[in-house]
Amino acid sequence: MIEISGLTKRYGDVVVVDGLSFEVRPGRVTGFLGPNGAGKSTTMRILLGLARASSGSATIDGQLYSELREPLRQVGALLEATPVQRGRTAYRHLLALAQTHGIAASRVEEVLDLVGLTSVAGRSSAEFSLGMRQRLGVAAVLLGEPSTLVLDEPANGLDPAGVHWLRNLLRDQAAEGRTVFVSSHLISEMALTADQLVVVGRGRLLADLPIAELTSGHASLEEAYLQLTGDSVEFSGGAR
Numbered sequence: 001m002i003e004i005s006g007l008t009k010r011y012g013d014v015v016v017v018d019g020l021s022f023e024v025r026p027g028r029v030t031g032f033l034g035p036n037g038a039g040k041s042t043t044m045r046i047l048l049g050l051a052r053a054s055s056g057s058a059t060i061d062g063q064l065y066s067e068l069r070e071p072l073r074q075v076g077a078l079l080e081a082t083p084v085q086r087g088r089t090a091y092r093h094l095l096a097l098a099q100t101h102g103i104a105a106s107r108v109e110e111v112l113d114l115v116g117l118t119s120v121a122g123r124s125s126a127e128f129s130l131g132m133r134q135r136l137g138v139a140a141v142l143l144g145e146p147s148t149l150v151l152d153e154p155a156n157g158l159d160p161a162g163v164h165w166l167r168n169l170l171r172d173q174a175a176e177g178r179t180v181f182v183s184s185h186l187i188s189e190m191a192l193t194a195d196q197l198v199v200v201g202r203g204r205l206l207a208d209l210p211i212a213e214l215t216s217g218h219a220s221l222e223e224a225y226l227q228l229t230g231d232s233v234e235f236s237g238g239a240r
């Protein structure tokens with residue numbers, strides 16, 4: 001379980017996460033939504049020990065990321081632009097990760113198969129398309145069979161078949177009892193993937209509800225979301 005408690009992050013005088021509290025429970029997919037700049041990535045980066053909270057806490061199974069004894073086995077994380085060592089093949093990249101975390105080499109082939117990259121496993125990841133890099137990132141997430149998955153915009157760059165594949169994968173992972181926390185801007189996709197939605201705006205919690213409750217009384221989840229976040233949008237174009 002993920003617990004975000006009174007989390008605040010300031011950069012100088014600017015508060016980008018503002019007293020955020022919510023829980024992400026196992027056994028379901030929780031979507032993390034909010035306008036550009038709402039603080040989603042910052043929250044995930046703090047959760048993964050990549051940024052420091054100004055106050056409050058973000059824990060995984062009751063521990064800070066830095067306290068986890070076997071991080072790759074406990075948490076699988078995919079952040080935007082997860083770096084892959086240049087020039088390494090997909091197989092070598094995953095094998096290096098497995099070897100440094102006490103994971104059997106046979107698991108590398110399993111995850112390559114799970115993400116559909118077996119046929120290009122010997123190719124340098126520097127030649128990969130955006131969608132292929134995302135799949136490789138997901139392979140790394142799954143490598144240690146972690147009980148918690150944290151994914152920032154995982155559908156980024158995936159083609160429609162890839163989005164469909166990712167949806168089923170996340171739902172399967174949740175059905176197996178894992179905690180799945182995923183940020184996305186694709187509202188219609190989240191409607192199909194997530195069970196629960198946490199919506200933030202300007203660093204604050206706007207909603208933490210099952211999809212059906214959030215959508216209730218609205219024509220669609222998109223309409224419910226736009227109404228909820230209408231006052232929190234910082235960057236908007238002219239046309240509506």
Ligand SMILES: Nc1ncnc2c1ncn2[C@@H]1O[C@H](COP(=O)(O)OP(=O)(O)OP(=O)(O)O)[C@@H](O)[C@H]1O
Nearest residue numbers: 011016017034035036037038039040041042043185
């Ligand atoms: N290292 C940093 N220094 C200063 N400001 C930062 C830093 N990282 C993020 N911010 C600011 O924090 C705010 C929240 O950014 P964040 O990336 O968390 O939002 P987001 O909800 O993930 O947005 P998006 O949907 O556009 O990815 C933004 O205003 C951003 O400019």
